[in-house]
Amino acid sequence: MLETSARLLRLLSLLQAHREWSGAELADRLGVTPRTVRRDVDRLRELGYPVNASPGTGGGYQLGAGAELPPLLLDDDEAVAVAVGLRTAAGQGIEGIGESSVRALAKLEQVLPGRLRRRVSALNAFTVPMLRGPQPSAVDPAVLVELAHLCRDTERLRFEYRGHDGATTRRSVEPHRLVCTERRWYLVAWDLDRDDWRTFRVDRITPKPPHGPRFTPRTPPADDLAAFVSQGVSTRAYASHAAVRLLVPLAEATQRVSPSAGTLEADGPDACILRTGAPSLDLMVVHVMMMGFEFEVLEPAELTEAIRWARDRLDAALARAEEPARRIPGGAGRTPGTPSGSGAA
Secondary structure, eight states, X not given: OHHHHHHHHHHHHHHHHSSOBOHHHHHHHHTSOHHHHHHHHHHHHXXXXXXXXXXXXXXXXXXXXXXXXXXXXXXXXXXXXXXXXXXXXXHHTOTTTHHHHHHHHHHHHHHOOHHHHHHHHXXXXXXXXXXXXXXXXXXXXXXXXXXXHHHXXXXXXXXXXXXXXXXXXXXXXXXXXXXXXXXXXXXXXEETXXXXXXXXXXGGEEEOSOOOOBOOOOOOSXXXXXXXXXXXXXXXXXXXXXXXXXXXXXXXXXXXXXXXXXXXXXXXXXXXXXXXXXXXXXXXXXXHHTTOOOEEEEEXXXXXXXXHHHHHHHHHHHHHHTOTTOOBTTBTTOOTTOOTTOOOO
């Protein structure tokens, strides 16, 4: 009985993880015969899980949405509360739980009855969160779930993409993974028109179904997709690139340097290498200086020249500020630090 129960849980997990399975594929994954798979599917149906079956060589099994909520040990109110919580976490990109929230939300909404979906949509539509600090552009959780399904089912995605300059382009891609970093969501996908891997901000994506067809997954661009996205948004997206050695341990630098500001790697116990980008070398100087660490330029050599140029301008500004006879425009006779209109009583 324990073996059968464990196999049913494994079968349910497989059905949730992929859009459709053939009987032979499920039998191979579970190490049983196709006849046993059919019996196990019948048991899941008896428990209330809506497993659809399509006959023929191209058919298979698929977990669908039912008229009643499957026995997830949640009543209707609890299911709505969980779905709303997952949508909130996914839409805000909360560090550490964002991607898990999308995966869980995709599974839950796949079997959520229509009446509960409407309750969840109403709550999200008429709820305004009070959040601290500046917030990034909102990401529609429904879009996140749609993209997660396409990544899972290896279906091509068609969408309109709004660039940083506001221009809109039509794109067709093979979606691979969603990556959440610093309250933003990114889609890593193979761009069919550009024949290369690309990273897209999800808040700039407007899906344009119908999607498809199915595709064979490609080898991903990197083992660490979070690092790949971080490098893309902090370095590859800019005209000027640099590598500097920060004279602080990696753990300390990580507290101040966000993934969107650059990538870090250890360089011994007391230093680390920062690779970053900026629109120009002049802005790169400000970018690195504002991190607040002692540093050493590794490359390019032109960055050192830009630092010298900035130093000379700052020295000249300080020298002028220290001139005792300096006048301030609009306040004849005033010196720095003397408020307008002040004088003897």
